[in-house]
Every structure is written in structure tokens, then in C-alpha cells.
Amino acid sequence: MIVGKVVGSVVATRKNEGLIGSKFMIVEPVENMSDKGRIVAVDNVGAGIGELVLVSMGSAARIGCDMANAPVDAAIVGIIDNSIGLED
Amino acid sequence: MIVGKVVGSVVATRKNEGLIGSKFMIVEPVENMSDKGRIVAVDNVGAGIGELVLVSMGSAARIGCDMANAPVDAAIVGIIDNSIGLED
Amino acid sequence: MIVGKVVGSVVATRKNEGLIGSKFMIVEPVENMSDKGRIVAVDNVGAGIGELVLVSMGSAARIGCDMANAPVDAAIVGIIDNSIGLED
Amino acid sequence: MIVGKVVGSVVATRKNEGLIGSKFMIVEPVENMSDKGRIVAVDNVGAGIGELVLVSMGSAARIGCDMANAPVDAAIVGIIDNSIGLED
Amino acid sequence: MIVGKVVGSVVATRKNEGLIGSKFMIVEPVENMSDKGRIVAVDNVGAGIGELVLVSMGSAARIGCDMANAPVDAAIVGIIDNSIGLED
Incomplete structure (x- = not known):
């Protein structure tokens, strides 16, 4: 996983059926990460937007978030509320 | 996923059977992405060509787009029509 | 896999159910790795923190660590106690 | 997938059983790709050698090319005979 | 896959059960690869150590090397004894 900051979002009206109802956030990895x-x-x-989040990538995003049949390769799976050594 | 711009396409007459009928687009990720x-x-x-699209990669492209047995590792799964913070 | 040093950790109270009970460590790959x-x-x-560890990524992290249905894409799977050529 | 040029090949006599009979080509991605x-x-x-090819990576290479149980993570799945915007 | 040179090894006494008995080699990709x-x-x-090897990554390493349930994301699957264009 990586830690990043939510910096935006995108909307796609025309999309794969498996993505209907999903919210797509743009995440910028924190420095060094x-x-x-x-x-x-x-x-x-x-x-x-503005929150520090934990992002999981690859098959883990699909399978771990109950979207096993959707074309999803990255998901926000946690909101960081505490950390040690993150910004060093 | 990433957001990119469709900048071209390729044609392969001699190809794996699972790819017959597929359209192959060249996508350039937007800056910072x-x-x-x-x-x-x-x-x-x-x-x-010229459209901003959402691209999914890895097993998500195959499985999420009903091509589970094709050698596909990236698919355009949405057309972006609105965004916040995409070009910052 | 890669070898890295544990340099920190993150805590996420609000998170995907499959991650409850997991400890999230920040790992910095050793030079050249x-x-x-x-x-x-x-x-x-x-x-x-401070230990040199072996990190596995992708589906191997989920499946190899009995978290097949969790959104986990990286896991610490060993603690390095000996090496040849690691720091060259 | 990526587009690349076949620039060489490698031979391994001692190898994993699942790779027996496979031809291993070295592919150099085209510029920008x-x-x-x-x-x-x-x-x-x-x-x-010298041909422009379409290369699929990850599980798609194994599963899409009838080598589901072989340790193959990249496969040439098409020969490019036409393109728009490839060399821009 | 990539071609690399075995330059070292690591030992982890405390490790995931699925890794018991495995030998962990450090591989440095050849130039350009x-x-x-x-x-x-x-x-x-x-x-x-010193041999040129073929390395497979991702799920291919686990599944193609009879370690489907181990947290392994890279495996040496061949020893290179001949090549064309490898060092160009």
C-alpha cells in the first residue's frame, strides 16, 4: 500500500458497468512514498479531499473491496489518523 | 487507475486469438499521473483520439471487461467528462 | 521481494473491514534495491522499527499471508538476520 | 500492453519445466512507451528480431496464452503492422 | 521476465511458514533491462552467485513454481547459457 493525499476527483458518465456507483479520487503519494x-x-x-489515505493497488483493490468483477486496480482502504516516521 | 489522453492506435493482424476484435489505443498519462x-x-x-480516459491495469482490465482469458493487461474503462484537481 | 528497513508505521481507525487487526509498517527499500x-x-x-525485513508485494502478500480477501498488496514476510552482497 | 521492438533472445537450458519449448525474446519498448x-x-x-510487437505483462501473459501454470510474466501477443501516433 | 546477475543472498530465520526451505537470492538486472x-x-x-538468470515476477513466480500459497513474488526460473543482443 501507499499513503497519499486526496487531491481531486474525476467523473466518467460513459463507463464500464462494473464502475457504476463508484467514486474516483485522485491521490498524490506523500513524499518519499x-x-x-x-x-x-x-x-x-x-x-x-485533503485527507491522508491508505491506498491498495492491484488485485487486492478489487478482491478486498467486494468488487472482484469490476475493472478496479486501486482503492482507498483507510484514512490515516496517526503515524510514526511518515514525513521523515 | 490512471487518467490519460488517447493519442493513437495500433493494428496487429497477426495476434493472439483472444485479441481478435479488440481495438488497441495508445494512451498518454496526463502530467503528474x-x-x-x-x-x-x-x-x-x-x-x-483526443479524449481523456480512465485506464485500468493488470488483472482488473481482463476480469473487469469480460476478457478473463485474453492477454489484456490494460483497458480504457471510462471517458472523463468532469474533474477536480486533475491538472493542478 | 525486496529488502527494506522498517522506518515507521501508520494507524487508520476508519478502514476496510478486512484490515482490522493488521499492523501497517512503513518500509524503506535498502539502497540499490x-x-x-x-x-x-x-x-x-x-x-x-529499525529491523531489516523481506517484503513481498502483489497477490503474493494477500494469498501467502492468509489474507486472501483483504485489500493488502504488500506484507513483511521475513526478518533478515544474515546476508551476502546486500549492501554492495 | 506496450509496443516494443524485438532486439534479441536468450536461451536457458536449465530452467523451470513449465518453460520448456518457449522462445524468450528481448523486447525494447519504443520511445515514450x-x-x-x-x-x-x-x-x-x-x-x-527487428519486428515491432505488442507485449502483454503480468497474469494476462500466462492466462491469455495458455500457459496458466508456467512462470511467465510477459508475452508477445501481436505483431504491429499499422499504427497512428506511435512515434510522435 | 528480466535477465539479471545473482549478486548475493539473504537469510531470514523468522519468516512466513510458506517460505521455509526457500533460498533467497539477490538479483541485479543487466544494464538496459x-x-x-x-x-x-x-x-x-x-x-x-555470479550466474546470469531469468527472473519471473508477480503471480507467475508463485503459481509457476509450485508455491501458489507462499508469499513469493519473484523467482529465478532459468539460467542463461546463450543470448543474442543481451548486452547491446
């Missing part, structure tokens, strides 16, 4: 850039993650916990 | 460069994604929603 | 930056891994072996 | 460097892909379509 | 840095791969073919 992964260098792959921003990703779009489905929100599984009710995260808002 | 993933630094892995362009990818080729199967079009699942009728996207055209 | 992967250039993707820090990751958050679920602790499967009782690792502490 | 993925920045991860060269990969070794199993040839699924009869590609030759 | 993947830019992700060194990885730790389970040895499936009896590779020694």
Missing part, C-alpha cells in the same frame, strides 16, 4: 506519480483510486471508506 | 510513459489499452467504452 | 520509494506493508512476522 | 527498460517476453505469435 | 533496481528472488533452478 512511491515515485510513480498520482493515481486514481476508488473510494472504499468515505474519504474527502 | 504516473511516470511510466505511454501504454496500449484495449478500448472498452468507445473512446476516440 | 528497487527505486520505487517507501511502501506500507502489513506485518506478518512481528517486525519492529 | 513505458520507461521500465527492456524485458524478456515469451513469443506467442512467431515474432522475429 | 528494467530500471527498478535489485530484487530478491526465490531460487527455483539451483542458481549460484
Whole structure:
């Protein structure tokens, strides 16, 4: 997983059926945490813009969030409320 | 997922059977969104060149787009029509 | 897998059900070992801050650590106590 | 998927049983297409050195090419004979 | 897959049960081949330090090497004894 900040969201009216009802958030990894850039993650916990979140990627996002048959490869699975060493 | 712009397409006459009938689009991630460069994604929603799209990668592309037995590792699964914070 | 040092941890009270009870450690890959930056891994072996650990990623983390239905994409699966050529 | 050029091949006499009979080609991604460097892909379509090919990665390579139980994580699944915007 | 050179090994006494009996080798990708840095791969073919090997990653490593339930995300699956274009 990575920790990132929710910095935006996207809306797609025309989309794969399995994605109907999903909220797509743009997450920017915190510094030092992964260098792959921003990703779009489905929100599984009710995260808002500006919050620090835990993002799971790959098959874990689909299977761990009850969306096993949806084309989802990243999901917000937790909201960070405490940390040690995150910003060092 | 990532958001990218459809910038081209490729055609392969000689190909794996599971890919027959698929349209292969070249997608360039928007700035700040993933630094892995362009990818080729199967079009699942009728996207055209120049459109901003949502791309899903890995097993999610196969399984979420009814191509579970095809060698597909990326698919266009939505067309972006609205966004917050995408271009910041 | 990669070898990294445990440098911190994060706590998320609001999270996906499958993650309840898991400990989330921040792991920094050792030099030369992967250039993707820090990751958050679920602790499967009782690792502490400062220890050198073996981290498994992707579906291996879920399936190999008896969390097949949890949104976990990285797990600490060993504590390094000996090595050849690790720091060269 | 990515598009790359076949630039070489490797032979391994001592190998995992599931790989017996496979041809391993070295593929260099075209410019702008993925920045991860060269990969070794199993040839699924009869590609030759110098040809532009479509490469599928991850579980898609195994499952989509009838090698579900082989340790294959990349496969050449098409030969490019036409493209728009590939070299821009 | 990638081709790399075995440059070391790690030992973990305290580890996930599924890893008992596995040998963990440090593999450095050859130049131009993947830019992700060194990885730790389970040895499936009896590779020694200094040898050029073929490494498979992701679910392919687990499933293709009869370790479907182990937290293994990379395995050495062949020893390179011949190549064309590898060092160009």
C-alpha cells in the first residue's frame, strides 16, 4: 500500500458497468512514498479531499473491496489518523 | 487507475486469438499521473483520439471487461467528462 | 521481494473491514534495491522499527499471508538476520 | 500492453519445466512507451528480431496464452503492422 | 521476465511458514533491462552467485513454481547459457 493525499476527483458518465456507483479520487503519494506519480483510486471508506489515505493497488483493490468483477486496480482502504516516521 | 489522453492506435493482424476484435489505443498519462510513459489499452467504452480516459491495469482490465482469458493487461474503462484537481 | 528497513508505521481507525487487526509498517527499500520509494506493508512476522525485513508485494502478500480477501498488496514476510552482497 | 521492438533472445537450458519449448525474446519498448527498460517476453505469435510487437505483462501473459501454470510474466501477443501516433 | 546477475543472498530465520526451505537470492538486472533496481528472488533452478538468470515476477513466480500459497513474488526460473543482443 501507499499513503497519499486526496487531491481531486474525476467523473466518467460513459463507463464500464462494473464502475457504476463508484467514486474516483485522485491521490498524490506523500513524499518519499512511491515515485510513480498520482493515481486514481476508488473510494472504499468515505474519504474527502485533503485527507491522508491508505491506498491498495492491484488485485487486492478489487478482491478486498467486494468488487472482484469490476475493472478496479486501486482503492482507498483507510484514512490515516496517526503515524510514526511518515514525513521523515 | 490512471487518467490519460488517447493519442493513437495500433493494428496487429497477426495476434493472439483472444485479441481478435479488440481495438488497441495508445494512451498518454496526463502530467503528474504516473511516470511510466505511454501504454496500449484495449478500448472498452468507445473512446476516440483526443479524449481523456480512465485506464485500468493488470488483472482488473481482463476480469473487469469480460476478457478473463485474453492477454489484456490494460483497458480504457471510462471517458472523463468532469474533474477536480486533475491538472493542478 | 525486496529488502527494506522498517522506518515507521501508520494507524487508520476508519478502514476496510478486512484490515482490522493488521499492523501497517512503513518500509524503506535498502539502497540499490528497487527505486520505487517507501511502501506500507502489513506485518506478518512481528517486525519492529529499525529491523531489516523481506517484503513481498502483489497477490503474493494477500494469498501467502492468509489474507486472501483483504485489500493488502504488500506484507513483511521475513526478518533478515544474515546476508551476502546486500549492501554492495 | 506496450509496443516494443524485438532486439534479441536468450536461451536457458536449465530452467523451470513449465518453460520448456518457449522462445524468450528481448523486447525494447519504443520511445515514450513505458520507461521500465527492456524485458524478456515469451513469443506467442512467431515474432522475429527487428519486428515491432505488442507485449502483454503480468497474469494476462500466462492466462491469455495458455500457459496458466508456467512462470511467465510477459508475452508477445501481436505483431504491429499499422499504427497512428506511435512515434510522435 | 528480466535477465539479471545473482549478486548475493539473504537469510531470514523468522519468516512466513510458506517460505521455509526457500533460498533467497539477490538479483541485479543487466544494464538496459528494467530500471527498478535489485530484487530478491526465490531460487527455483539451483542458481549460484555470479550466474546470469531469468527472473519471473508477480503471480507467475508463485503459481509457476509450485508455491501458489507462499508469499513469493519473484523467482529465478532459468539460467542463461546463450543470448543474442543481451548486452547491446
